[in-house]
Amino acid sequence: MSSAATERFDTDTPPPYQPVLLCHPGRTEPVALDEYEYRAWRKAQEMSPEQVIEEVKGSNLKGRGGAAFPTGLKWSFVPKIEGPKYLCVNADESEPGTFKDRELMEIEPHMLIEGILIACYSFGARTAFVYVRGEYRTAAQRLENAIEEARRAGLLGDYQILVFRGAGAYICGEETALLESLEGRRPMPRSRPPFPAVEGLYGRPSVINNVETLVNVPHIINRGAEWFKALDPKIFCLSGHVNRPGNYERPLGSLTFRQLIDECGQGVHGGHQVKGVLPAGASAPILTADKLDTLLDYDSVREAGSMLGSASLIVLDERVCMVRAAARMVEFFRKESCGKCTPCREGTTWLHKVLTRLEQGQGSEADLDLLLSLSDEISGKVLCALGDFAVSPVVATVSQFRDEYLAHVRQGRCPVGSWAE
Amino acid sequence: MAEALPPVTVIIDGQEVRVPKGTLLIEAAKKAGVEIPVFCYHPKMKPVGACRMCLVDIQKMPRLQTACTTPVSEGMIVHTRNDRATAGQKAVLELMLANHPLDCPICDKGGECPLQDNTFKFGLGVSRFTEPKRKLAKAIPLSERIVLDRERCIMCYRCVRFQDEIAGDQALAAMDRAGTSQIGVLDGETFDSPFSGNTIDLCPVGALLSRQYRFRARPWDLQRTPSICAGCAVGCNVELHARDRALQRMVPRENMAINNEWLCDFGRFDTLPLGIERLREPAVDGQPTSWAEALESAAELLRSGPTEVIVSPSITNEALNAATTIARELKAGLGVWPATTGQVRRTIQDLVTSKTIILLGLDVWRALPVLALRVREALKAGGKLYFVGAGANGLWRDTSATFATVEELVQALTHDGALPQPISILGWGADALGDELAAEGMVGSPATAANGAAMTGLPKATFEAPVQLLVGNEDWPLRSSASARIQLRWSAAGDAADRPSIVLPLAHPYEQTGSLINLEGTVQQLHPGAAAPAAAHPDWLALAELAEALHISAAPDMETNAALA
Numbered sequence A: 001m002s003s004a005a006t007e008r009f010d011t012d013t014p015p016p017y018q019p020v021l022l023c024h025p026g027r028t029e030p031v032a033l034d035e036y037e038y039r040a041w042r043k044a045q046e047m048s049p050e051q052v053i054e055e056v057k058g059s060n061l062k063g064r065g066g067a068a069f070p071t072g073l074k075w076s077f078v079p080k081i082e083g084p085k086y087l088c089v090n091a092d093e094s095e096p097g098t099f100k101d102r103e104l105m106e107i108e109p110h111m112l113i114e115g116i117l118i119a120c121y122s123f124g125a126r127t128a129f130v131y132v133r134g135e136y137r138t139a140a141q142r143l144e145n146a147i148e149e150a151r152r153a154g155l156l157g158d159y160q161i162l163v164f165r166g167a168g169a170y171i172c173g174e175e176t177a178l179l180e181s182l183e184g185r186r187p188m189p190r191s192r193p194p195f196p197a198v199e200g201l202y203g204r205p206s207v208i209n210n211v212e213t214l215v216n217v218p219h220i221i222n223r224g225a226e227w228f229k230a231l232d233p234k235i236f237c238l239s240g241h242v243n244r245p246g247n248y249e250r251p252l253g254s255l256t257f258r259q260l261i262d263e264c265g266q267g268v269h270g271g272h273q274v275k276g277v278l279p280a281g282a283s284a285p286i287l288t289a290d291k292l293d294t295l296l297d298y299d300s301v302r303e304a305g306s307m308l309g310s311a312s313l314i315v316l317d318e319r320v321c322m323v324r325a326a327a328r329m330v331e332f333f334r335k336e337s338c339g340k341c342t343p344c345r346e347g348t349t350w351l352h353k354v355l356t357r358l359e360q361g362q363g364s365e366a367d368l369d370l371l372l373s374l375s376d377e378i379s380g381k382v383l384c385a386l387g388d389f390a391v392s393p394v395v396a397t398v399s400q401f402r403d404e405y406l407a408h409v410r411q412g413r414c415p416v417g418s419w420a421e
Numbered sequence B: 001m002a003e004a005l006p007p008v009t010v011i012i013d014g015q016e017v018r019v020p021k022g023t024l025l026i027e028a029a030k031k032a033g034v035e036i037p038v039f040c041y042h043p044k045m046k047p048v049g050a051c052r053m054c055l056v057d058i059q060k061m062p063r064l065q066t067a068c069t070t071p072v073s074e075g076m077i078v079h080t081r082n083d084r085a086t087a088g089q090k091a092v093l094e095l096m097l098a099n100h101p102l103d104c105p106i107c108d109k110g111g112e113c114p115l116q117d118n119t120f121k122f123g124l125g126v127s128r129f130t131e132p133k134r135k136l137a138k139a140i141p142l143s144e145r146i147v148l149d150r151e152r153c154i155m156c157y158r159c160v161r162f163q164d165e166i167a168g169d170q171a172l173a174a175m176d177r178a179g180t181s182q183i184g185v186l187d188g189e190t191f192d193s194p195f196s197g198n199t200i201d202l203c204p205v206g207a208l209l210s211r212q213y214r215f216r217a218r219p220w221d222l223q224r225t226p227s228i229c230a231g232c233a234v235g236c237n238v239e240l241h242a243r244d245r246a247l248q249r250m251v252p253r254e255n256m257a258i259n260n261e262w263l264c265d266f267g268r269f270d271t272l273p274l275g276i277e278r279l280r281e282p283a284v285d286g287q288p289t290s291w292a293e294a295l296e297s298a299a300e301l302l303r304s305g306p307t308e309v310i311v312s313p314s315i316t317n318e319a320l321n322a323a324t325t326i327a328r329e330l331k332a333g334l335g336v337w338p339a340t341t342g343q344v345r346r347t348i349q350d351l352v353t354s355k356t357i358i359l360l361g362l363d364v365w366r367a368l369p370v371l372a373l374r375v376r377e378a379l380k381a382g383g384k385l386y387f388v389g390a391g392a393n394g395l396w397r398d399t400s401a402t403f404a405t406v407e408e409l410v411q412a413l414t415h416d417g418a419l420p421q422p423i424s425i426l427g428w429g430a431d432a433l434g435d436e437l438a439a440e441g442m443v444g445s446p447a448t449a450a451n452g453a454a455m456t457g458l459p460k461a462t463f464e465a466p467v468q469l470l471v472g473n474e475d476w477p478l479r480s481s482a483s484a485r486i487q488l489r490w491s492a493a494g495d496a497a498d499r500p501s502i503v504l505p506l507a508h509p510y511e512q513t514g515s516l517i518n519l520e521g522t523v524q525q526l527h528p529g530a531a532a533p534a535a536a537h538p539d540w541l542a543l544a545e546l547a548e549a550l551h552i553s554a555a556p557d558m559e560t561n562a563a564l565a
Helices: A039-046 A049-059 A071-076 A100-107 A109-123 A137-152 A175-182 A211-223 A225-231 A257-264 A298-303 A322-336 A342-359 A365-378 A385-400 A402-411 B025-031 B083-098 B114-122 B158-167 B198-202 B265-270 B291-304 B317-330 B348-352 B369-380 B406-414 B430-437 B539-549 B558-564
Strands: A086-091 A127-132 A160-165 A206-210 A233-240 A246-251 A274-282 A312-317 B007-012 B015-020 B055-058 B077-079 B146-148 B173-175 B182-184 B208-210 B222-228 B237-243 B246-252 B307-311 B333-336 B356-360 B384-388 B399-403 B423-427 B467-471 B484-489 B502-505 B514-517 B523-526
Touching: A039 A109, A039 A211, A049 A071, A049 A109, A049 A211, A049 A225, A071 A109, A071 A206, A086 A109, A086 A175, A086 A211, A100 A109, A100 A137, A100 A211, A100 A233, A109 A127, A109 A137, A109 A206, A109 A211, A127 A137, A127 A175, A137 A160, A175 A206, A206 A211, A211 A225, A211 A233, A233 A257, A246 A257, A257 A274, A257 A312, A274 A322, A274 A385, A322 A342, A322 A385, A322 A402, A342 A365, A342 A385, A342 A402, A342 B083, A365 A385, A365 A402, A365 B083, A385 A402, B007 B025, B015 B025, B055 B083, B083 B114, B158 B198, B158 B369, B198 B208, B198 B246, B222 B523, B246 B265, B265 B369, B291 B317, B291 B467, B291 B484, B291 B502, B291 B539, B307 B317, B317 B333, B317 B467, B317 B514, B317 B539, B348 B369, B348 B423, B356 B369, B356 B430, B369 B384, B384 B406, B399 B406, B406 B430, B423 B430, B484 B539
Parallel strands: A086 A127, A086 A206, A127 A160, A233 A312, B007 B077, B307 B333, B307 B467, B356 B384, B356 B423, B384 B399, B467 B484, B484 B502
Antiparallel strands: A233 A246, A274 A312, B007 B015, B055 B077, B146 B208, B173 B182, B222 B237, B237 B246, B514 B523
């Protein structure tokens, strides 16, 4: 499954990028311990924990889960106090269109384990929990096998890595909800402060890192901060209406949306045109086709009016009804809202009702203002980012595809129509 | 914790206020006299930031912040009523009301509902929500005492947090997610907690309601009288609520020295004289008669033979005083039943600040429920709880270790040095262990009945005298055929085989004045919150009248009691 999604070499495009993270193209079986050297782990243990943090800080590695917070800085926030500290690995990859951590865990489990060990060493944790999305059975199983391999080989020392499987809630990808779930509670985000670095899992200092963030760490230790800074590899999950969806590793800022779609995805399928691209699953505002020459890095995508987030790009072609797409995305957030805070719980329900009405041709022009006003009542007033994410498909489509909404209102039906077939 | 931190100055709506660093903004605002609307925030529980009602505008912060979760810092400038803040508050209320059924006219909470009040003060007058509202189950009985309306619930989690943080039994839980989130109990279970009634007070809407009080009154029709719970020796401070002089419900009043702001279900629901047949007129040998004739017959009977005066440990001090005088003048025996103990050193406050608490076989959870909540306060502040004995211990979740004997406890806990002070010890044998450990906290075997502490020196009643004067509403042991009994009580309940010779109807403790001494020795006043049946007299008055009929001149303290009535 992951092999089909991994890039093959194309002799026509010089020079081929040599992937660092997805470095076994076409492989379907996990890399076993006899094929993997824990070189970085050995090297890190010869360094002081502070040196490790400085190296990662110097590499400018930013969190790959979506928030792009500098990883070294995050580690340095952990207070140097006695008692247990924890690393929690966020492998609850649930953003629609995101599947990079899955391939990393399925094929490169030892790279992740090595990253975990180095991270634990840097800020003084002895126990790491890997919170794996419940549906990722293969990934969790392969990771558990690899941990057992590493333990038998004596690589873990007094470090402990525990795999915890989620039960299928999008909100568990939110770091404090993840902590609640790990503690055996209903996953609802915590209010901050206190921040997890100070009071996290079981009230102890904790760091929550994404899988892709951690697999970069061994390479930083092996090849140095300067090397990493110059390269900055990132996995782009490409899906939707492209000919060849899959995970593609490229340096950040080295190619545009168009290049990714055309060169990696081999173009839009069926010869259709791009209508819009969601750069970070359902969570970031849709970008219209005129933004396709935007470079794929955090700043450029932000300037274009969206967010790169976890870089899970969903391509939508011109046959897609934007009202239906918005309704579908809001439905997702409505179902995945944890129900803790009022604006998200009630607001997503309300938005979905209005969007459904509009999509069925039962809406009015005033509903468009209502959608924007409700989005404003939710945005910035919610407890965690889920509510903010939930309004982005609404605001982005109402502002960029207003004519399509109005056509629904005036014609009393969907003018695009292809979905109905 | 907060008091150790240096003070900072913050400006809230132009009001400068100095509070310790780290104080929550909502509390700083309270100090500045600024009202910020809340639902989920409650000063006795950890903030959760769930309802978002308390959104305020803090200078230099890009987003509105919840005042209930934001600690203040030096120089913070906060606006709670500017356009941004009020827009946020209005937004939250509009969203909260979108699916709220607005069935206020048939909701018990109407008139004392924070959702109504906040909407009126801070909300919009109209709603733009035109879709059908969410349909959920209404009037679900969670237990014998509590009924839940899921449509009204706004998911503030106050009830869930109370059962988790304060009661510690986690009797309620949040279930499902998103728009269908709801609170409830697990399938097949009931809301089984001795403190469930507090969730009715905490609920900011009409979601959790009392089945006892449901549909009986409107809050604006209630007369409210501060009084004392007569359920046990804790002496919780309460407010009696009556409609047309008829008692409807009882709610707690805050008193940090005694009950904090909690009440147990037994006190709240079961001590009220509701649904209990009252004794309405005096009777002699089963024949109704007047007070004068009944008193005359009683006096005659009392003078006729060896007499024992037997008091319940729940009668008022004034009644006890009168009973003592009568017994002395008649040269009769005086006893208490059920037997009571009651010597306790120091106060509930000393218990709450204890670092070590030892229960010697005393199931505080059952016997003195609210005291168990105070014990939990001590534990939350870092104290440790130990239990000795094989009996039940309702605080088992919070107990660090259980020992079979005191010797085992001493051996296990003191070999690494002394236990941290203050040490509180409650139960049989507390005094001896208290001396051994030089305990500085609350030590003793507390009384459990409402006025048990006042009767510490009294011997246990023998029920052997041929004439017995029984004062108080107890299930007295059956009399032997040889004896004659005069009973002063408020309920008509009683064994038919034990039909007393003479009965005199009393007022219920919630219908009369008088004083009670709680387990730590605090004297507290009862105040009549409702009208007693026409022929019922306060316990102390009935005994004073009996003394008069007996021509006992030293009728006790009549003036004082009359003044109180």
